[in-house]
Each structure stands twice: as C-alpha cells, then as structure tokens.
Amino acid sequence: MSSPSDLQARLDEASAAYEEFASRGLKLDITRGKPSPEQLDLSAELLTAVSGDDVYTPSGVDTRNYGGIEGIIELREIFAPLLKVPTAQLLAGGNASLTFMAQALTFALLHGTAVDDRPWGRGPHKLLCPVPGYDRHFTLAESLGFELLSTPMDEQGPNVAEAQRLAEDPAVKGMWLVPMYSNPTGITITAERARELAAMPAASADFTLLWDNAYALHHLREDHPDNLDILSLCAEAGHPERAWIFASTSKVTHAGAGVSFFGAGPATVDWMISNLGKIAIGPDKINQLRHQRFFSDAAGVEAHMRKHAEIIAPKFDAVLRALEDGLGHDGLARWTRPEGGYFITLTTMEGIADRVVKLAAEAGVKLTPAGATHPYGLDPSNTVIRIAPTMPSLDEVELAAQGLVACVRLASFEKLMAG
Structure with missing residues (x-):
C-alpha cells in the first residue's frame, strides 16, 4: 500500500491533470447510444x-x-x-x-x-x-x-x-x-x-x-x-x-x-x-x-452492418486504449471489452461513480448519470458508468476518453486519501 505522502503526490498529479483538461473548455457528449451522422448517411438511399x-x-x-x-x-x-x-x-x-x-x-x-x-x-x-x-x-x-x-x-x-x-x-x-x-x-x-x-x-x-x-x-x-x-x-x-x-x-x-x-x-x-x-x-x-x-435480402443487411462497424469500431478501440493507458497500471477501475453493441461499461472503486460523473460534467464531458444502469436509478455500490462512444467524431471520442480517465484518477485518489 502506498504511503500517505505517495498518495498525496499522486492526488496532486491527478488534480493537475484534471484542471488542465477542464481548462480547455470542451463540450463533449458520450451519454446515449445514438448513431453518428456518418452512420445515418449510409442509409441515404432510403429516401428515394x-x-x-x-x-x-x-x-x-x-x-x-x-x-x-x-x-x-x-x-x-x-x-x-x-x-x-x-x-x-x-x-x-x-x-x-x-x-x-x-x-x-x-x-x-x-x-x-x-x-x-x-x-x-x-x-x-x-x-x-x-x-x-x-x-x-x-x-x-x-x-x-x-x-x-x-x-x-x-x-x-x-x-x-x-x-x-x-x-x-x-x-x-x-x-x-x-x-x-x-x-x-x-x-x-x-x-x-x-x-x-x-x-x-x-x-x-x-x-x-x-x-x-x-x-x-x-x-x-x-x-x-x-x-x-x-x-x-x-x-x-x-x-x-x-x-x-x-x-x-x-x-x-x-x-x-x-x-x-x-x-x-x-x-x-x-x-x-x-x-x-x-x-x-x-x-x-x-x-x-x-x-x-x-x-x-438478409445478406444486404449484413453487408450494411459491416459498414457501420468500420465507422464505430475505431471509436471503441480509442476508448479502450485510453482506459488501458490511463488506468490499466493502477487498478483504479475495470471495464468491459465488447465485441459489438453500443456501449462500454466502466466500473470504478466503490462509492465514486457519481463523483466521476460530476467531475466530468464540470470539465465539459457529459456522461450518463451514475445509477442509470440500475432500477430506479439506484446503483447500490455507486460504481457503474456507461460509456457511449458512437455518436461523436473519433477525435471527440478520444478527447472525451482522456477527460474521463482524468476524472476517474482524481476521484479515485480522493477516495484513497480519505481512507
């Protein structure tokens, strides 16, 4: 276990990284699993x-x-x-x-x-x-x-x-x-x-x-x-x-x-x-x-969905890279690595998911409310955050993931310092 001085140093480092990200004045949204405009464009021929x-x-x-x-x-x-x-x-x-x-x-x-x-x-x-x-x-x-x-x-x-x-x-x-x-x-x-x-x-x-x-x-x-x-x-x-x-x-x-x-x-x-x-x-x-x-025919549907995958798979990969690079060495969180669908689930240390969401909002990254993944909006462990990377551009997803990592690190070291 890290000494109090080591934890304080890491908290200071996390706080500085968070403040730097927040100072950029970004407005990013990874709340809901909506298709991106590029995905919607794939079906333009429907209109005629x-x-x-x-x-x-x-x-x-x-x-x-x-x-x-x-x-x-x-x-x-x-x-x-x-x-x-x-x-x-x-x-x-x-x-x-x-x-x-x-x-x-x-x-x-x-x-x-x-x-x-x-x-x-x-x-x-x-x-x-x-x-x-x-x-x-x-x-x-x-x-x-x-x-x-x-x-x-x-x-x-x-x-x-x-x-x-x-x-x-x-x-x-x-x-x-x-x-x-x-x-x-x-x-x-x-x-x-x-x-x-x-x-x-x-x-x-x-x-x-x-x-x-x-x-x-x-x-x-x-x-x-x-x-x-x-x-x-x-x-x-x-x-x-x-x-x-x-x-x-x-x-x-x-x-x-x-x-x-x-x-x-x-x-x-x-x-x-x-x-x-x-x-x-x-x-x-x-x-x-x-x-x-x-x-x-059915083959036409499958071919169409491969085009969707070409657009959104890099966004999932960008989030997973950011989580691994920013959190993978400290054991501060864990996350899913889906092979399909529209979401990645991030599980934080107990009791801090709502703090992460609040920090992210203040830094310009909108996340789905903590608790939304549970009936009545109540996650008893306050650990689950849903990440929806499909709608923003790849550049925006990469930035949002960086911001999310900064929030998780700050909230985690705050909790560890508090004992």
Whole structure:
C-alpha cells in the first residue's frame, strides 16, 4: 500500500491533470447510444427508394392503403433468418421497438396473455431486471406500475439460480433481457444460459422472457457469436410462448424512421395481432417497402452492418486504449471489452461513480448519470458508468476518453486519501 505522502503526490498529479483538461473548455457528449451522422448517411438511399406510383410490394400490396397489421411479408422474410424467428411469427411495425414493448406489456396488464387470460394488472406485477441493465427498460416498466427486482449478471448472462428464486413469487411476470451485446456491458448470453432460462420453473404460468434483440446485428468484428434461436429453446423446454422478441432497425438505418419487429410463439403472435387490430389499422408500409428495397435480402443487411462497424469500431478501440493507458497500471477501475453493441461499461472503486460523473460534467464531458444502469436509478455500490462512444467524431471520442480517465484518477485518489 502506498504511503500517505505517495498518495498525496499522486492526488496532486491527478488534480493537475484534471484542471488542465477542464481548462480547455470542451463540450463533449458520450451519454446515449445514438448513431453518428456518418452512420445515418449510409442509409441515404432510403429516401428515394419509393417514389411516384411505384408503391407496390413484390406480392402486389399497395403500401399507401390501410391494412396489413402484420407488416409486409417481404421485409419480414429478410429479417426472419437474422432474428431466428419464422416469418409467420414475426411482425413488422413502426420505427420503435420500445413501442412494441409498451404495447405488449399493456395488453398483458389489461387482458392477460396467450397462456393465461388473467390480466397482470389485477394484482401485484413484478419484472426481473438484470443489472447492470438498460435504463429504458426500467423506465418503461416502472411507468406501467411494475415493481423492478434487480437480478445479478455474470459474463454468461443473468444468474439463473437467483432469477428462479425470485420467480417463485407468482407476481413475477417476466424478465428483461438484452441477449446479444447487452446494454451496457456488452455481454452475450451463452446458449447454455439461454437454455436454462427457457426451462426455468416459475410460479407464474405466463412468465415471459422480454428478449430485446436491440444489438443482434451490431457486430464490431468479423468473428462474432451467432444470434440464439430462443423460440426453439423455449419450445423444447415446454414453454413455446415464453419468449417475446423485440428488435428494430433504429441503429441500422435511420434512427427516427426505422422499422420495429415483434416475434413470439404462434399463440402469442395471434394474441398480439388481435390486440393490435383494436388500436391500429396497419403500420407505415411505405417505410417498410423502402427498407425491403434498400436491403433486398438478409445478406444486404449484413453487408450494411459491416459498414457501420468500420465507422464505430475505431471509436471503441480509442476508448479502450485510453482506459488501458490511463488506468490499466493502477487498478483504479475495470471495464468491459465488447465485441459489438453500443456501449462500454466502466466500473470504478466503490462509492465514486457519481463523483466521476460530476467531475466530468464540470470539465465539459457529459456522461450518463451514475445509477442509470440500475432500477430506479439506484446503483447500490455507486460504481457503474456507461460509456457511449458512437455518436461523436473519433477525435471527440478520444478527447472525451482522456477527460474521463482524468476524472476517474482524481476521484479515485480522493477516495484513497480519505481512507
């Protein structure tokens, strides 16, 4: 252990480095996982893919008119193999998968599910939330009245023993999951862990895996894991309706004008269509036709995503280099090294994540609030910080990472000096 004089010297050095960075007057933002303008430019041809009277799908559907609550079949055929969902069990909707999530959960609260028609909202209703996890999941569920139960994660996925223990309560209706490149850790659930979740006993007959494949296509490297066929795993385990799959092209094409997807077991798809048909007459089929023409086939989607990787992989590498160079020799923090997705998770010494975020804000680097990765915004150890390097330019990411390192070093030596 360093002597008090050594610690004071290192604190002085860290304070000077921080002050130097803060004096630059920068305004940098690595808070949310948005695509950069260069990524959005990759899909510019979408804007001219449909024009004039050229508005018919290959099967002859006039996309200008009402109907087609399932979405156009040609687009569903493109994404079905990518998402490991049979075409007949995949719906295509509007631009936000979050809307599909809200609709599905609301229908369950009001009407029950395809497995059990007793409305979830008639009694206590709870959801398991793997942590660190996705803040939008937590916010949505909390807004609908669910009690959120934190469930620990390891490098293979959620802790199944703890999830099973919590699911002995019949009020526990499901579990949030980001199976591929989890937000924010980048963890990909293993096939064995997914199989355990598919077969896991639960007191609620309609216990549901809310399987958000938000990053299923977002690989940073050529070698990458394959998307899991969770529907088959659930069917093999005797729970064919357990998984509700969500995905979208929000980080594939234009974030504000993409297409969302919902996949599930056959009975749940019928349930979803029946409920959707009461609140909508059909999605934006013109936009779906744009996407179908732009991609042509599944291989077109994969080729497009390789272009995304060429833009964002260097930004991830820049952050990881800065963390290794600035923190790797002192053991002041640890971080994930994701192979895909949109985030890096930084874990600080206990009790200082909020201090790091505050220091960064004062130095011109906006970070996601400490605690956002946990239900109710409360990280009990106050250690987790989510880093989102995709939207800024590479130069800005490099600067933001340098600033973040300076903040972590200052907050860490402050804590060590305080004993």
